[in-house]
Structure formats: C-alpha cells, structure tokens
Amino acid sequence: xTDPTQVQDHSRARDPFxxxxxxxxxxxxxxxxxxxxxxxxxxxxxxPGFAHLIHDIALLHGLGVRVILVHGARPQIEARLRERHSxxxxxxxxxxxDGTALACVKEAAGVVRVEIEALLSMGLADSPMAGVRIPVVxxxxxxxxxxxxxxxxxxxxxxxxxRVDRQSLMxxxxxxxVVLMPPLGYSPTGEVFNLSAADVARSAAIALxxxxxxxxxxxxxxxxxxxxxxxxxxxxxxxxxxxxPPGPAPHEAAGRPVGFTEDLAQALRAGADACxxxxxxxHLIDRHRDGALLRELYTRDGSGTLITGQSYEGLRPARAExxxxxxxxxxxxxxxxxxxxxxxxxxxxxxDRFFLMERDGLVxxxxxxxxxxxxxxxxxxxxxxxxxxRGGRRGDKLLEHxxxxxxxxxxxxLFVLTTQTAHWFQERGFVPAPRESxxxxxxxxxxxxxxxxxxxxxxxx
Ligand SMILES: CC(C)(COP(=O)(O)OP(=O)(O)OC[C@H]1O[C@@H](n2cnc3c(N)ncnc32)[C@H](O)[C@@H]1OP(=O)(O)O)[C@@H](O)C(=O)NCCC(=O)NCCS
Numbered sequence: 001x002t003d004p005t006q007v008q009d010h011s012r013a014r015d016p017f018x019x020x021x022x023x024x025x026x027x028x029x030x031x032x033x034x035x036x037x038x039x040x041x042x043x044x045x046x047x048p049g050f051a052h053l054i055h056d057i058a059l060l061h062g063l064g065v066r067v068i069l070v071h072g073a074r075p076q077i078e079a080r081l082r083e084r085h086s087x088x089x090x091x092x093x094x095x096x097x098d099g100t101a102l103a104c105v106k107e108a109a110g111v112v113r114v115e116i117e118a119l120l121s122m123g124l125a126d127s128p129m130a131g132v133r134i135p136v137v138x139x140x141x142x143x144x145x146x147x148x149x150x151x152x153x154x155x156x157x158x159x160x161x162x163r164v165d166r167q168s169l170m171x172x173x174x175x176x177x178v179v180l181m182p183p184l185g186y187s188p189t190g191e192v193f194n195l196s197a198a199d200v201a202r203s204a205a206i207a208l209x210x211x212x213x214x215x216x217x218x219x220x221x222x223x224x225x226x227x228x229x230x231x232x233x234x235x236x237x238x239x240x241x242x243x244x245p246p247g248p249a250p251h252e253a254a255g256r257p258v259g260f261t262e263d264l265a266q267a268l269r270a271g272a273d274a275c276x277x278x279x280x281x282x283h284l285i286d287r288h289r290d291g292a293l294l295r296e297l298y299t300r301d302g303s304g305t306l307i308t309g310q311s312y313e314g315l316r317p318a319r320a321e322x323x324x325x326x327x328x329x330x331x332x333x334x335x336x337x338x339x340x341x342x343x344x345x346x347x348x349x350x351x352d353r354f355f356l357m358e359r360d361g362l363v364x365x366x367x368x369x370x371x372x373x374x375x376x377x378x379x380x381x382x383x384x385x386x387x388x389x390r391g392g393r394r395g396d397k398l399l400e401h402x403x404x405x406x407x408x409x410x411x412x413x414l415f416v417l418t419t420q421t422a423h424w425f426q427e428r429g430f431v432p433a434p435r436e437s438x439x440x441x442x443x444x445x446x447x448x449x450x451x452x453x454x455x456x457x458x459x460x461x
Contacts (some may be wrong), residue, residue: 144185
C-alpha cells in the first residue's frame, strides 16, 4: 500500500523556477495596465550595466506596465563642461545654469536619449529583447519656469516644473509607447530650462496619478545606523528623518544633515510630496543591484525602501476611542500570560503611547512606545498581532514604525521585557541584557514573579 505521506512529500518537491513564477504571478496581474514613473540619474546611464536595467524596464513594458522614464544627466553635463574648461556652479545647494551650462545640458540630454532609444530598439535573437518592438517617445511635455533670483542670486536657466501635459502623455501611453522625459522643460517664452530629474518625475507621477513612482538611487536605499534597510517610511516622517538622520554622530555639513546624499534627500522629498498628492507608492531602489527593480516589483519582500502616504493598513497612533479595540486584542494574550495585564483605566491613560493597525474597523495589531528620555531609551511594549492576521509581517512593520518614531524622538535604544517571545525579538536584532541596564524607574517596577527576560535594540540614533 502507498504511504500517503510519501505521496504528499513527492508531490511537493520544490522547483525554484516554478516557485518563482507562482510567487510572481499575483504581481504580474496586479501591475498590468498600471502606470509607473521610473527615475534614474545620469550615473546609471554611464554604467556598463545600464543595458541590463533598460532590458528589465523593457520586460515591465512587456508585462503590460505603462512606463515613463525620467533620466538625469549630471555626469554627462559635467563632462561636457570640463571639455569647455567650465563647471556647474552651486549656491545654497541649487545649481546656476548659465549659457554654457545650458548648451551642455541640451547636448547631454540628446545623447542620453539616443542611448536609451538604441537599447530599447535592440532585437538580437539571443538577447532579452528578441522579438520585441518598443516605440519610445519624447517631447515637450513639461512646461517650466525659472527659479528666478533668490537672495540676490540669479539662477538663470535653472527652472522648476510648472505643469505636465497629462493628456499628451496619456495618449502616448495608450498607444503602447515608453515615454522618455529628460530633465528639461520649456516656457511659453520659448526658453529651455534645466530641471532636476526628481522634480520632473514627481510632477509627472502626480499629473498622471501614477500607481508607482520609482527612484533608482545611487545609494543602497535608506539605511539605519546598523546598515539595515529601512523598508517602509511614511511620507509624513520624511522631513523628520532628514532632519535627524540615523548614525552614531549626526552633524551638519553644508547645511544638510550627514547621512543622506543630496540625491537621496531629493528623492525622499519628491517621493513624500508625490504621496501627499495621491501617488500610492514610491519606491527607492538601489540601482547597483542587478535585477533590484524586478525583485522589488515581482517578489513578496522587495529590496528597497517604500514611501507610502497612508499608513500600512491604517498604521496610526491610537486614540481614546480605540481603547476597547486594543483591549480586545490584548486580553487573550494577557490571559495566556504572554503580555502583562493592563486595566482599562491604565490603558485609557496610556493610549497615546500606542500605535495600531486597523482593518474594517477592527484593531488587528498594536504596539506601544514608552519613552525614557533621560536614558535615551524607550520601552517597546504590548506588541501583538491578532491571531487571524499573523503571517503578514505586521509585527515587523509595527517594530519598524516604533523604531522610526523612537529615532525621531532622539532615543538611542529600545528595550523589551518578554517571557515567551524572546526569539522573535532576537531574530530582529534585540540582544539579551541584564536587568540593571533598564532605566532605574523601570528596575523598581520589575516583577520578580514574572521573571521576564530583558532585550535591548540599539537604534544607532
Ligand atoms: C510576535 C507577533 C507580534 C508577530 O506577528 P506577525 O508579524 O504576524 O508574525 P507571525 O506571527 O507570522 O510570526 C513571524 C515569525 O515569527 C515567529 N514567531 C511568532 N511568535 C514567536 C515567538 N513567540 N517566539 C519566536 N518566534 C515567534 C513565527 O514562527 C514566524 O517565523 P517563521 O516565519 O520563520 O516561521 C505575533 O506572533 C504575536 O502577536 N504574538 C503574540 C504576542 C507576543 O508574543 N508579543 C510580544 C510580547 S513581548
């Protein structure tokens, strides 16, 4: 007789390729017909691996994504200026575009355009582009105006986006073309303006109500002090993140906090603004990682930093009216001794320490942060995900959110007391610590009978 368990094991022999296709399929369906604005710098164009990136973008087009490419051209512009024994001048972080610089911008934009068009026109039988025909269009889609004179400095032909011709862009996308947008804009006076690619991408994404705005960055995404990727940032947190960057000794340099390059800061700001104006998701992806774009879009985990306007499933600070919902979530865990019991009165007075996730009016996850500013510490408490909603990394999202909030409040370490969840915290960078490392007022309250283990997480802030 056949052993049924053996039959089952055999049928589940894993084929990584088949697994991958199965994992990607929901994303392929979800992204088809969606509009993605993808922005990269001129550095990406100059990279020998640029063809791989463009071919990945061609693959997106093949999978039915409506693609708008926005490119920068700084290295190409600077190279041309050097040939003319000139250079870009910056005042207060803003470049001044004089006549020579503008001539170089136009040349560089033209050359980059031709290179991208050539790569998107490839069709060699043994290349990923075999049998593909992708129309590419460019044009006067962006109306710009000069930045003007600021503090007595005339920025000449450096401009900002005034509006984007949505209708023309839509027509080109509807016709199946990839739209290519250089960092240039035109004014009703017939002038040409040098723009930042991030500004063009942000404005195009907003005008098109794009589903995604993607920045392929020179930096490996937004990293915390330990070098770990910050996978989710809320648009409302971006400014505080830029003002208080992660790192052991934040200090100011050239008027900007150390920790973020100007390009990354620009992408974060443009991304946050796009979110505020209705773009659902903004991704910051390290363009140096081969295939990072595909991984971000077609796998569960992604590989970059996601900026969202709305909290993850309504992740938000708790309010007085949430007390009952939070109690309902915590009670079963308190009864099992996983969490310390909190009375309704105590929860009412401490509800402003809680953050929660909500789905259809039900509180499905929560966590609390109790700051001890004198010690630069914060207690992470009451981490809980409703039993029906586990397995969706909601615990990780809550933890990341609390870590971000703690950093923005200037805290350097988080501690947690736990009896049954030690490994979950350890797997997320918490390390065992003696009771004496707790803030003194917390040591006094330590419950000997409960005998909780203490773990500390260095926030590097
Ligand atoms: C810990 C918790 C918040 C995580 O919720 P989640 O993000 O939905 O994640 P899951 O429950 O799916 O668990 C994610 C991973 O952590 C593991 N995990 C869950 N509970 C764990 C525990 N008590 N100890 C160690 N690992 C645990 C899971 O096995 C899973 O790992 P795997 O994917 O490698 O198998 C949730 O399990 C929970 O609410 N637990 C009860 C409350 C609790 O213990 N809170 C901490 C109090 S100090």
